Amino acid sequence: MIHALRLMGERGVTGLALCLAFGAQAQEAPRAVPIGDVARGAEVWVFCSGCHQIGAGAENGIGPHLNRIFGRRAASVPEFPYSRSMQRAGRDQLIWTLETLDAYLENPKALVSGTRMSFEGLPDPEERADLLAYLRDFSASPANIPEAAPTARALVPALAPEVLAIAGDTAYGEYLSSECKTCHQSDGSDEGIPSIVLWPEEDFVLAMHAYKQKLRPHPVMQMMAGRLSDEEIAALAAYFGKLGL
Amino acid sequence: MALNRRSFLGAALAAGAAVSAPAVLGQGRPKVVVIGGGAGGATAARYIAKDSAGAIDVTLVEPTRTYFTCFFSNLYIGGFRELSSIAHSYGTLASDYGINVVHDWAVGVDRDTKTVTLASGHSLAYDRLVVAPGIDFVDESVPGWDLNAQIKMPHAWKAGSQTQLLKYQVEAMPEGGTFCMVAPPNPFRCPPGPYERVSMIAHVLKAQNPTAKILIVDPKEKFSKQALFEEGWQRHYSGMIDRIGPDFGGGNAEVRPDAMEVVIDGAVEKVDVCNVIPAQKAGHIAHLAGLADSSGFCPIVPATMQSRMDENIHVLGDACIAGDMPKSGFSANSQAKVAAMAVRAALTGSRAFPAKYSNTCWSLIETDDGVKVGASYQPTEEKIAKVDGFISQTGEDAALRKATYEESLGWYAGIAMDIFG
Numbered sequence: 080m081i082h083a084l085r086l087m088g089e090r091g092v093t094g095l096a097l098c099l100a101f102g103a104q105a106q107e108a109p110r111a112v113p114i115g116d117v118a119r120g121a122e123v124w125v126f127c128s129g130c131h132q133i134g135a136g137a138e139n140g141i142g143p144h145l146n147r148i149f150g151r152r153a154a155s156v157p158e159f160p161y162s163r164s165m166q167r168a169g170r171d172q173l174i175w176t177l178e179t180l181d182a183y184l185e186n187p188k189a190l191v192s193g194t195r196m197s198f199e200g201l202p203d204p205e206e207r208a209d210l211l212a213y214l215r216d217f218s219a220s221p222a223n224i225p226e227a228a229p230t231a232r233a234l235v236p237a238l239a240p241e242v243l244a245i246a247g248d249t250a251y252g253e254y255l256s257s258e259c260k261t262c263h264q265s266d267g268s269d270e271g272i273p274s275i276v277l278w279p280e281e282d283f284v285l286a287m288h289a290y291k292q293k294l295r296p297h298p299v300m301q302m303m304a305g306r307l308s309d310e311e312i313a314a315l316a317a318y319f320g321k322l323g324l
Numbered sequence: 325m326a327l328n329r330r331s332f333l334g335a336a337l338a339a340g341a342a343v344s345a346p347a348v349l350g351q352g353r354p355k356v357v358v359i360g361g362g363a364g365g366a367t368a369a370r371y372i373a374k375d376s377a378g379a380i381d382v383t384l385v386e387p388t389r390t391y392f393t394c395f396f397s398n399l400y401i402g403g404f405r406e407l408s409s410i411a412h413s414y415g416t417l418a419s420d421y422g423i424n425v426v427h428d429w430a431v432g433v434d435r436d437t438k439t440v441t442l443a444s445g446h447s448l449a450y451d452r453l454v455v456a457p458g459i460d461f462v463d464e465s466v467p468g469w470d471l472n473a474q475i476k477m478p479h480a481w482k483a484g485s486q487t488q489l490l491k492y493q494v495e496a497m498p499e500g501g502t503f504c505m506v507a508p509p510n511p512f513r514c515p516p517g518p519y520e521r522v523s524m525i526a527h528v529l530k531a532q533n534p535t536a537k538i539l540i541v542d543p544k545e546k547f548s549k550q551a552l553f554e555e556g557w558q559r560h561y562s563g564m565i566d567r568i569g570p571d572f573g574g575g576n577a578e579v580r581p582d583a584m585e586v587v588i589d590g591a592v593e594k595v596d597v598c599n600v601i602p603a604q605k606a607g608h609i610a611h612l613a614g615l616a617d618s619s620g621f622c623p624i625v626p627a628t629m630q631s632r633m634d635e636n637i638h639v640l641g642d643a644c645i646a647g648d649m650p651k652s653g654f655s656a657n658s659q660a661k662v663a664a665m666a667v668r669a670a671l672t673g674s675r676a677f678p679a680k681y682s683n684t685c686w687s688l689i690e691t692d693d694g695v696k697v698g699a700s701y702q703p704t705e706e707k708i709a710k711v712d713g714f715i716s717q718t719g720e721d722a723a724l725r726k727a728t729y730e731e732s733l734g735w736y737a738g739i740a741m742d743i744f745g
Contacts, residue, residue: 170727254677257371257661261654261682262738271734298714299684302700306680306711 113212114177115205120213123206126198133217142196149218151175153191164193167273171296180214181207182294189285190295192273238288242309243281247317255311256318258303265322276322283316353381354671357440357450359430359609361386361414363393364641364656365456366743371664373421379672383424383448385440389413391744392483394514395653396736399688401480401491402524410483416745430457433613435634452667455615455622455631456640456656457607458482459513462620465603466506466579473581477598480521481513493597494525500535501596504586506577507542508601511621513642513651515548516697518601520687523553526561527690539595540567541588543575548650549687549697555718556689606643613637621645626703627679628666629659638663646681647707648699655683657739679703686732692722694729 124133130141137144143156154161154169161169168191173179183190184207186200201207256265259275267274275283289295290304291312304312358369361384369384391412399405414425426448432441433453440448461479463470469477480490494503503525507518522538529536538561547553557565568574573589579600580586586593605611605620615622615631622639623632626647631637640663641656649655662679669676684698699713716728 167727170723172724250675251677253375254661254665254675255680257742258658258680258682260738260742261657262684262735264738264741266741268737269734270737271730271732272738299696299698302698302712302714303682306700306702 114215115208115212117212117216120209123210124213145214147218148175148214162193162195164191173296177211179294180211186285188282189289192286243284245309245313247313249317252314252318255315276319278320280316280320284312287312354451355381355449356452356667357448358384358454360456361391362458363653363743364660367657367660368454368640368664369423370417370421370745371661372667373423376668376672383426385426385428385430387427387429389427394483397483397487398521398524400487402527412744420745430609451671453637454663455610455637457609457643459604459642460608462603462605466600468579469600476581477579477600479601480599481601490599494528497533497536497596499533502537502539503597504539504595505599507540509543509603512604515650516685516687519547519553522565523689526564530561538565541574541577542567542569545570549695551718552695552716556693560690610643615639626708629663648710649681649683649701649708652683652685658682681708688729692726692729694725694732696728
């Protein structure tokens with residue numbers, strides 16, 4: 080278990096629920112395995128190719144080109160008009176790695192709330208792994224990709240369904256929210272600090288867990304989310320989700 | 325729902341004011357008196373009034389009608405904010421939250437009869453008292469300086485006219501003149517504050533008076549965000565700022581306000597502007613009420629912010645001993661929410677949740693070069709203990725520093741709303 084925690088920590092995944100769920104498999108040392116199947120990934124790419132180009136001569140279109148995406152900072156392709164949310168993620172040093180790309184592909188808005196990528200996400204971890212293997216082939220410097228273990232990460236859901244199913248205690252959420260309101264305004268104003276009111280509860284929960292697992296990059300939010308329990312995150316989601324209605 | 329509650333309170337207040345007798349409406353309602361209308365006191369008053377929805381009679385005692393926040397007052401000195409942008413009044417707390425705002429000095433607390441005496445001679449009864457008076461200065465901590473010298477050598481550590489005076493003095497400095505700051509020993513309000521102030525003054529001088537010098541006389545070995553400030557000073561204000569730490573006599577300074585001299589370890593320096601930030605203690609009323617210990621600050625129970633001296637009193641903000649938390653507006657605001665919950669639970673039986681505390685301090689070094697430090701905290705038996713924290717890194721790129729500064733603007737707007745409504 081300790082071994083598993085250390086390995087997962089290296090990959091930036093520290094969620095307790097995840098560690099517990101994963102405990103049974105963690106006795107065996109992971110071996111190096113391919114990220115996914117490149118040929119199947121090329122088939123998954125059809126979801127992306129309407130907006131993105133990749134390979135020789137790829138240019139920005141509706142979405143930015145995806146050559147050398149691995150190791151690239153979010154919102155860093157010159158002259159592409161990224162959303163404010165993606166620009167913020169880039170300034171906060173969100174780097175596209177196997178883990179962050181996987182989280183983004185699973186649910187784009189959970190990682191970057193205001194992204195303009197109108198794609199609902201790929202729930203199937205194998206499809207994501209195959210697509211990532213395909214994308215990786217177009218990255219010139221894949222040295223940042225750990226050769227061992229990446230498939231293990233992709234096979235474990237970021238959040239157990241029972242965590243998503245927790246009904247939030249709104250009264251508790253109201254108390255906890257007082258800490259958020261030091262910076263985030265309850266009327267939804269967005270001046271340098273984004274609005275957090277009236278989010279769909281599941282998006283809120285996913286976003287907070289993404290901070291807690293340090294997938295989302297902002298240090299203040301990583302700290303704030305880091306000490307919240309699953310119940311407390313659900314309570315906040317319930318409270319802010321209906322604030323002012 | 326929030327709107328309905330607000331309008332109900334507003335109506336209740338209007339009715340109460342009409343007969344000028346809150347007791348008519350407030351009969352039997354438990355009474356909370358809050359001393360001090362800053363980040364701690366005003367937040368506590370607002371949260372108690374808001375969340376009890378009229379069940380608690382809240383009175384806020386604050387001598388000034390216009391409150392200037394210490395946070396962002398350095399940005400005013402640097403020319404990044406108007407003074408009016410850090411000024412706040414108490415109108416919304418009175419009109420929208422039904423808080424009785426009394427502009428007067430609290431001059432005594434009788435803990436046996438549970439009453440607060442005001443300078444006007446009136447007294448206020450309480451069931452729970454919240455004491456949030458901020459800081460006062462320790463007499464004779466800087467030899468040669470007392471409050472009578474605050475015009476010649478401003479402290480500007482309580483924001484308002486003092487901040488304005490210091491800004492004008494800096495702008496009127498002779499060409500190539502010397503600005504001196506006598507920095508305070510720990511513990512004091514706003515640990516990065518003196519060094520942000522030096523940055524802002526350097527920003528002004530660089531544009532208006534580039535041959536001027538800045539001298540910091542500092543009794544401390546090290547200070548908050550030191551690596552970040554020193555990196556920034558080197559990058560933006562190279563050769564302008566000199567800091568004399570304790571190894572070179574920084575802990576042995578005397579000032580002569582009439583001669584505009586600072587004596588550092590026996591050596592006399594002629595200066596043009598001198599900002600003396602003395603050693604600090606809890607605000608005077610906390611001492612009169614017998615809430616402070618030999619440290620000059622007030623020990624508290626970490627889970628509830630109750631005074632260790634009196635369970636009917638909560639002490640917040642710069643005046644209390646908050647364990648690992650720094651003395652900051654953010655900390656005071658955070659502590660106020662815990663205290664407000666504990667007060668409501670005690671007086672109305674509302675639900676009590678575990679205390680959580682946090683703090684973040686942003687500082688501006690130069691235009692669009694913002695940095696931050698922060699931590700989360702939880703109560704243990706003996707103190708408020710740090711759980712986790714972060715700090716900006718040296719060598720960060722310009723876009724991140726700009727984003728950090730912009731974030732601080734958002735924070736100011738947010739916390740001002742959270743304190744004053």
